[in-house]
Amino acid sequence: MTTRLAGLGRLLRLALRRDRVILPASVLGLVLLSVGSAQATLELFPDDASAVAGLGDLVGNPAVVAMYGPISAADADALAVFKTVMMGAVLVAVLAVVLVRRHTRTEEEEGRLELVGAGAVGRWAPLAAGILVALLGVVAASGLSSLGLASLGMDPAGSVAFGVAWATAGFAWVGVTATAVQLASTTRGAGGLAFGTLGAAFVLRAAADSVDDGVVHALGWASPLGWAGRVEPYGPDRTWVLLLGLAVLVAGVATGLAVLGRRDLGAGVLPARLGPARAARSLTGPFALVSRLATGTVTGWVVGMLVGGVVLGSLLGAVGDLTSNPAMARFLEALGGSAGTVEDIYLASETRFVAVAVAAAGVALVLRLGASERSGLGESVLPTGTSRLRWYGAHVLVAVLATTLFLLVIGATVGVVGSLASSSAPGFWATLGAFAATLPAVWVLVGVAGLLVGARPRLAPLAWALLLVGFVVGELGPTMDLPGWLVDVSPFAHLGQLPGGDFAVLAAAVMTLAAAGLTAAGALAYGRRDVA
Amino acid sequence: MDDVTTAIDVVGLRKSFGHTTALDGLDLAVREGEVHGFLGPNGSGKSTTLRILLGLLRADDGRATVLGRDPWADSTELHRSLAYVPGDVVLWPTLTGGETIDLLGRLRGGLDEDRRRRLVDAFELDETKKGKAYSKGNRQKVALVAALASEAPLLVLDEPTAGLDPLMEQVFQEELAGLRERGRTVLLSSHVLSEVERACERVSIVRAGRVVDSGTLTELRHLTRTTVQAELREVPTAVEVGAWPGTHDVSVEGSTLRLTVDPDHLDALVAALAPRGVTGLTCRPPTLEELFLARYRTEAHREEVPA
Known part of the structure; x- marks a missing residue:
């Protein structure tokens, strides 16, 4: 045991040294998310009566429960965290995946683990170090959130339960990722397994939570995110759910270690396949290459969009049940805009949610340009007569086309499923149009990523920061009373109210032009700088 | 360019990364149709030079x-x-080796199918x-096949044999010889001296961002002493031989005389040895290795002495 863990201390210190920015920043962001939004909601609804009057009906609605999980509607404390329990649990799980993967499979794939592994380092030590760093992040985010919520004067037991909900999800995905990084032989493959599991768990619990009882409801217990949701802080406070998360952690780590003990360095369990000896006729230029490399990712996203579209569309049937409680209507209007029927408002808020996710895919696709430069792949392409403009353009074009495809796929799916689920749902074209109308905002982020990677690839992660601002502002801005300039930074804040309201033609035109300008500026800068 | 036979012409190249000076006034001339060795230790500026020649930096x-x-x-x-x-x-x-070769070939504007097939076989890829x-x-090997099968008149190879086994190095040497016959220009960066010695007509030695020596191997050797080992029936004393013009590092061991001699005085040395009953004589020009070390020693020495 001790020889297998030899060198753990040193590796752990190395990992913490490498994560000295990302770890505290992520933890701080998550704590601000939970405590900040709770504080803002409590200021809006200072006592139980006003909170229940304002939000009570909303959190009981199946469509809302599907998105945010079941919430005990009894008091102001529970309502103050209704948005952040599930959203935060997902983000904590993402943090767990990123941290474990970063110190294990990525290190191995890039060859650094070989260097480390040749030293006096036990076979288990690198995986153990990654797991411990991730657990530290999960515990810190959950624990500090509990403390922060309690310090607002909220019920201490409920605050602990809130942290437990987050930690349950975090622990579960530390375990899932510990296995995923052993099964897949690449960082991207491991991410596909871990994030795919996360997405499937979310869809499963969304479906389960949208009904009150029966077999489907019971299925929610098969999803670790379902467990996190069913803690119901400031209500039943089911803190024992943490044991389920710990069980997944233990099982995942044990499976990971078992696989690790049997496989070769650099390999996974999923075998490396052979491929064609000659390239297809179509693989001729930079665009063909970049799109070929993105095929797997794009396929995964299209499947995700189809599944998400079915879920969102079928929930349209439930939204109509929302009564015309004026306080709640006010809240909904703040969230999704003030136009149209309740279905319109619901759909408008979901389009933004989807647009942020699609923008993330677009940013990731553009940033592959920077990744290929870092890895040295660009050094193979650029000295072949491929101009920098075409190489840059290929990445941006693939990102633009892929994001357009994603939004059209989900728009069409919601349009079809929605009109089957509810007679008062917006029509097919209105729905498709509402999703398509978010494209200019998505392109702005693609353009920002293009400019950053073109001019200063080291600053490229700032594109993620802007995306996060867009996400938080879109989801919480209206309730959190954020400063106006911060709201204005988000391109998603300038979309019109579709469906049901007006298409913000001018804003859309300005954003499209801005996206084009940012892309062009990035191209110009990329042509002028050293390519390392 | 008035000299049309120059493929690569570099004058006074400078490049710094922050406070680090990578190139400090580097000059380099590669003639068309020659295999030119670009020699230097790690961190001397070889790769930076190549990346500038490729327009990456x-x-x-x-x-x-x-x-x-330009x-x-x-x-x-x-x-x-x-x-x-x-x-x-x-x-x-996610791309196979074959796909990569085809892709790089197409991005470059085509490759010779026959040569591609032959290279894949030769390199056992x-x-x-x-x-x-x-x-x-x-x-x-994948990158080499893609480059060697191309129709490009100029090949820039950055330490291409670093990961190859001796058999594959042999294949690479044969390919280089073929390139030379076809009149291609090759700039071969390396710190493997034997490889450069076999393949290259001319060599430039780079150190600390500057070319310290450039020329044909014969020219460079001319500046360095020849090692002589003679078996003699009448052995002179070391002191005696040391007094002859142009001799250095003289040692006598039994009937064996070892020394190094300046190339200009080799003639006189052989004449002086002949009457003493030569039973064995090996006369070795300096290896590139010795050449290299000699250059480095003098350079390092020069730097240590404050100006």
Whole structure:
């Protein structure tokens, strides 16, 4: 045991040294998310009566429960965290995946683990170090959130339960990722397994939570995110759910270690396949290459969009049940805009949610340009007569086309499923149009990523920061009373109210032009700088 | 360019990264149709020079002309006439070796199908493996096949044999010889001296961002002493031999005389040895290794002495 863990201390210190920015920043962001939004909601609804009057009906609605999980509607404390329990649990799980993967499979794939592994380092030590760093992040985010919520004067037991909900999800995905990084032989493959599991768990619990009882409801217990949701802080406070998360952690780590003990360095369990000896006729230029490399990712996203579209569309049937409680209507209007029927408002808020996710895919696709430069792949392409403009353009074009495809796929799916689920749902074209109308905002982020990677690839992660601002502002801005300039930074804040309201033609035109300008500026800068 | 036979012409190239000076006034001339060795230790500025010649980096100062073009301004046009093998070959993890060769060939504007097939056989490359499954040597073979099968008149190779085994190095040497026969220009960066010695007509030795010596191997050798070992029936004393013009490092052991001699005095030395009953004589020109070390010693020495 001790020889297998030899060198753990040193590796752990190395990992913490490498994560000295990302770890505290992520933890701080998550704590601000939970405590900040709770504080803002409590200021809006200072006592139980006003909170229940304002939000009570909303959190009981199946469509809302599907998105945010079941919430005990009894008091102001529970309502103050209704948005952040599930959203935060997902983000904590993402943090767990990123941290474990970063110190294990990525290190191995890039060859650094070989260097480390040749030293006096036990076979288990690198995986153990990654797991411990991730657990530290999960515990810190959950624990500090509990403390922060309690310090607002909220019920201490409920605050602990809130942290437990987050930690349950975090622990579960530390375990899932510990296995995923052993099964897949690449960082991207491991991410596909871990994030795919996360997405499937979310869809499963969304479906389960949208009904009150029966077999489907019971299925929610098969999803670790379902467990996190069913803690119901400031209500039943089911803190024992943490044991389920710990069980997944233990099982995942044990499976990971078992696989690790049997496989070769650099390999996974999923075998490396052979491929064609000659390239297809179509693989001729930079665009063909970049799109070929993105095929797997794009396929995964299209499947995700189809599944998400079915879920969102079928929930349209439930939204109509929302009564015309004026306080709640006010809240909904703040969230999704003030136009149209309740279905319109619901759909408008979901389009933004989807647009942020699609923008993330677009940013990731553009940033592959920077990744290929870092890895040295660009050094193979650029000295072949491929101009920098075409190489840059290929990445941006693939990102633009892929994001357009994603939004059209989900728009069409919601349009079809929605009109089957509810007679008062917006029509097919209105729905498709509402999703398509978010494209200019998505392109702005693609353009920002293009400019950053073109001019200063080291600053490229700032594109993620802007995306996060867009996400938080879109989801919480209206309730959190954020400063106006911060709201204005988000391109998603300038979309019109579709469906049901007006298409913000001018804003859309300005954003499209801005996206084009940012892309062009990035191209110009990329042509002028050293390519390392 | 008045000299049309110059493929690469570099004058006074400078490049710094922050406070580190990578190139400090580097000059380099490569003639068309020659295999030119670009020698230097790690960190001497070889790769930085190559990257400037490819237009990936912009020089801070100085002038570089490759095939009559400015590599920064006309990089795309230039790249259609050159093939490059990076020092650290990275492949796309999801593309097979064969796909990568085809892709790089097409991006460059085509490759010779017959030569491609022959090279894949010669290098014993499995084309169906995915990029992530190749070892360092095999990744290098993929890049080499793509470059050697191209029609490009200029090849820029950055330490191309670093991961190859001796058999494959032999294959590479034969290919280099073939390139030379076909009149291609090759700039071969390396610190493997034997490889450069076998393949290159002319050599430039770079150190600390400057070329310290450049010329044919004969020219360079001319500046360095020849090692002589003679078996004699009448052995003179070391002191006696040491007094002859141009002799150095004299040692006598039984009937064996060892010394080094300046190339200009080799003639006189042989004449002086002849009457003493020579039973065995080996006369070895300096290896590139010795040449290299000699250059480095003098350079290092010069730097240690404050001006």
